[in-house]
Amino acid sequence: xxxxxxxxxxxxxxxxxxxxxxxxxxxxxxxxxxxxxxxxxxxxxxxxxxxxxxxxxxxxxxxxxxxxxxxxxxxxxxxxxxxxxxxxxxxxxxxxxxxxxxxxxxxxxxxxxxxxxxxxxxxxxxxxxxxxxxxxxxxxxxxxxxxxxxxxxxxxxxxxxxxxxxxxxxxxxxxxxxxxxxxxx
Numbered sequence: 001x002x003x004x005x006x007x008x009x010x011x012x013x014x015x016x017x018x019x020x021x022x023x024x025x026x027x028x029x030x031x032x033x034x035x036x037x038x039x040x041x042x043x044x045x046x047x048x049x050x051x052x053x054x055x056x057x058x059x060x061x062x063x064x065x066x067x068x069x070x071x072x073x074x075x076x077x078x079x080x081x082x083x084x085x086x087x088x089x090x091x092x093x094x095x096x097x098x099x100x101x102x103x104x105x106x107x108x109x110x111x112x113x114x115x116x117x118x119x120x121x122x123x124x125x126x127x128x129x130x131x132x133x134x135x136x137x138x139x140x141x142x143x144x145x146x147x148x149x150x151x152x153x154x155x156x157x158x159x160x161x162x163x164x165x166x167x168x169x170x171x172x173x174x175x176x177x178x179x180x181x182x183x184x185x
Contacts, residue, residue, distance in 0.1 A: 009090045014089075019078065033180055036182070045068050046062065047113050049117045049121070051120065052123050054082075054083065055086055056072045056082075056086045059071070068094050070092075073098045073100060074099060075101040098110070107139065116148060119151070120151070130154075137162070141185065150163075155179070163183050167183040167185050
């Protein structure tokens, strides 16, 4: 079972996409990640971009904890349908699903938001090559607000992301098979 951990929608259950094409972030990892983001003041009033959104659990957690605008980007149709169903079921304002490839969305004019994104959550399938993640991080730079936080979740067996110039405060947390890297620009 996947659920919203805390905030206005805390405890609400979320559907998980059918099949094995997505890998939902565990409640344990989401709880630790969002507790740290909350403590850093990165959520209240934030504009959040959730890339490779899957069920939308990360973005919905951000919305539950005070983010005012959340865009969930997911290319897999079954996962995008599940994310849309979760958004409707949870009923938090300011959340929308974009059924598109992450790379295409980030390169489009639709990815720009006034003031830039305050928080970007990058949780690609483990099969996505590290070089693709590094290229995506570079492509995100012009879309970010000053002081934005970027979080990358990957397999613990994967090398750390190569942060573009200007990113600082890189931090890694390991949770068994999952590693989470956080940086600010």
